[in-house]
Amino acid sequence: MYGSASTHDLPTTAVTGLENEDPILLAEFEARIARGEKIEPGDWMPALYRKQLTRMIEQHAHSEIIGSLPEGTWITRAPGFRRKMAQMAKVQDEVGHAQLLYSAAETLGKTREQMLTDLINGKSKYSNVFNYPTPTWADSNVISWLIDAGAIVNQLANAKGSYGPYCRALDRICAEEAFHLKYGHDAVVHMATGTPIQREMMQAALNRWWPAIMTFFGPSDKMSVHTEILMRWKVKMASNDECRNQFLDMYVPKIWEIGLTLPDANLRKNEETGQWEFTEPDWEDFKRVINGDGPCNAERIAVRRAAEENGAWVRRALLTPKTQYVRPLA
Amino acid sequence: MIQSHDPRMNRLGLPDAPAPAVAKEALDQFGTYEVFHQKKEGAPFVYVGPVHAPEADVAFLFAKEQFSRRFACTGLWVVPTAAITLTDYVGDTESAYDTLPLLAKSSAAPAPDSRYTDDTAGEEAAYAAGEEDYDIFHLKKRGKAHQHVGKVRASSPADALQVAKAVFGEQRPVVNVWAARSADILRSDDEDRDIWTTTPEKKYRDAISYKVQDRIEKFKAENQ
Numbered sequence: 001m002y003g004s005a006s007t008h009d010l011p012t013t014a015v016t017g018l019e020n021e022d023p024i025l026l027a028e029f030e031a032r033i034a035r036g037e038k039i040e041p042g043d044w045m046p047a048l049y050r051k052q053l054t055r056m057i058e059q060h061a062h063s064e065i066i067g068s069l070p071e072g073t074w075i076t077r078a079p080g081f082r083r084k085m086a087q088m089a090k091v092q093d094e095v096g097h098a099q100l101l102y103s104a105a106e107t108l109g110k111t112r113e114q115m116l117t118d119l120i121n122g123k124s125k126y127s128n129v130f131n132y133p134t135p136t137w138a139d140s141n142v143i144s145w146l147i148d149a150g151a152i153v154n155q156l157a158n159a160k161g162s163y164g165p166y167c168r169a170l171d172r173i174c175a176e177e178a179f180h181l182k183y184g185h186d187a188v189v190h191m192a193t194g195t196p197i198q199r200e201m202m203q204a205a206l207n208r209w210w211p212a213i214m215t216f217f218g219p220s221d222k223m224s225v226h227t228e229i230l231m232r233w234k235v236k237m238a239s240n241d242e243c244r245n246q247f248l249d250m251y252v253p254k255i256w257e258i259g260l261t262l263p264d265a266n267l268r269k270n271e272e273t274g275q276w277e278f279t280e281p282d283w284e285d286f287k288r289v290i291n292g293d294g295p296c297n298a299e300r301i302a303v304r305r306a307a308e309e310n311g312a313w314v315r316r317a318l319l320t321p322k323t324q325y326v327r328p329l330a
Numbered sequence: 331m332i333q334s335h336d337p338r339m340n341r342l343g344l345p346d347a348p349a350p351a352v353a354k355e356a357l358d359q360f361g362t363y364e365v366f367h368q369k370k371e372g373a374p375f376v377y378v379g380p381v382h383a384p385e386a387d388v389a390f391l392f393a394k395e396q397f398s399r400r401f402a403c404t405g406l407w408v409v410p411t412a413a414i415t416l417t418d419y420v421g422d423t424e425s426a427y428d429t430l431p432l433l434a435k436s437s438a439a440p441a442p443d444s445r446y447t448d449d450t451a452g453e454e455a456a457y458a459a460g461e462e463d464y465d466i467f468h469l470k471k472r473g474k475a476h477q478h479v480g481k482v483r484a485s486s487p488a489d490a491l492q493v494a495k496a497v498f499g500e501q502r503p504v505v506n507v508w509a510a511r512s513a514d515i516l517r518s519d520d521e522d523r524d525i526w527t528t529t530p531e532k533k534y535r536d537a538i539s540y541k542v543q544d545r546i547e548k549f550k551a552e553n554q
């Protein structure tokens with residue numbers, strides 16, 4: 001889930017350093033992308049392309065691994081054996097996605113040790129929605145369905161990007177997401193069409209999550225920094241607002257059809273423009289949370305760090321004198 | 331102490347205060363292996379991605395978990411990344427074999443050569459002289475995956491690419507070629523093939539086993 005091309009902190013000087021690139025190599029690189037060919041790890045690429053992609057794929061990987069925590073919270077208390085098995089399978093998939101994505105990022109030169117070091121020291125970003133808690137089973141269901149749905153919108157767009165290893169990882173991830181989406185939808189529908197208490201619990205969870213969901217695709221395009229070059233290089237494949245609008249178009253009707261409401265009186269589709277209208281999310285609050293001051297930031301990092309530290313002796317014991325790290329090939 | 335909704339997290343007794351910065355050591359995340367899988371029996375092995383592991387057996391285990399967990403798989407190969415020799419990448423309409431250094435006449439293998447024929451005596455002599463088998467993989471299009479095309483016998487990885495050019499060089503396009511010494515590949519055993527029949531009892535991982543539409547229709551009918 002959660003590839004957000006809106007990496008939330010694109011450089012304000014998006015073209016910095018380009019003047020130092022070899023103009024002939026740069027022209028060949030851009031021509032290859034314009035022809036629709038993918039870039040592979042052995043190719044020459046501008047430093048900015050490498051940097052942006054590394055950051056984006058790394059953040060996506062972190063989002064998978066941190067994103068597995070709020071749903072993982074409910075594995076032990078999932079209602080019924082079948083749901084427990086399914087919840088576990090989904091969480092395992094998400095951790096597998098992180099593995100695929102870390103490897104794709106590594107082909108660009110940053111080691112997995114460096115990426116995990118940055119994550120557990122709080123230096124890296126991940127999707128901000130996971131800084132919120134899942135106080136009930138219904139909250140977990142909202143993530144399974146709607147956060148995954150949002151992630152799929154992003155991931156399908158990014159799978160058409162220009163970097164071969166990222167595309168390969170995303171193709172595999174998207175294939176697995178089909179189950180997540182159906183599982184999540186099923187879980188939400190089950191609650192929403194169940195007893196009055198179940199229904200109430202689901203509505204309350206949706207109310208809690210909606211503001212975060214509205215920020216999932218990142219700040220509005222009108223506030224975003226210059227990303228033209230990242231679009232041209234097919235690093236960023238769709239604007240934040242395009243993704244958000246597509247998501248609303250696909251899922252708001254599905255939410256409404258099961259009798260749930262959304263906590264935004266201004267939410268409606270403008271049939272003339274085809275665009276959804278809504279109350280502008282609180283971007284100041286978004287900034288505050290993503291910079292560390294959310295309800296779960298400390299817990300997420302601490303839990304991840306504890307897992308890394310508690311497992312370190314096992315990993316050390318498994319090493320052999322022949323273990324050799326080489327940057328993955330593709 | 332950090333208070334979580336997850337009782338397992340609470341049992342960890344995590345401190346509130348951010349811990350001092352730490353840096354992971356080299357090899358904390360092990361070494362790297364490249365993984366190929368077979369979708370169904372008889373199909374060629376196709377590259378699926380890397381895994382990190384301390385040694386080949388563990389790499390196989392991780393690869394099985396990562397790449398055969400959700401979709402049909404009838405075989406896996408894992409190769410240490412370091413054991414793969416590759417050509418440059420070329421454009422989607424070209425051949426990577428064209429980027430190999432041209433061999434001087436004298437060192438070029440004179441054809442017909444036992445490497446391309448069924449000359450058993452010549453073959454034995456070649457192995458005795460230190461030649462080995464290499465598996466060859468082609469990438470046909472950028473963004474797609476390398477696929478196994480066959481084996482060659484050669485005296486070194488560089489030689490393997492040259493022999494592969496003689497044997498498979500007519501194929502086009504070939505964006506990139508990988509050669510791996512066959513002895514370096516850990517392969518699933520045909521006798522163990524029942525390890526791959528894990529999916530039928532796990533229907534809860536299939537999108538089609540969720541009949542959500544029926545429930546929605548029923549709800550709508552009851553709430554008209």
Ligand SMILES: [Fe+2]
Nearest residue numbers: 001064094097
């Ligand atoms: Fe995922």
Ligand SMILES: [Fe+2]
Nearest residue numbers: 001148177180
């Ligand atoms: Fe997912």
Ligand SMILES: [Fe+2]
Nearest residue numbers: 001094147148
């Ligand atoms: Fe997800």
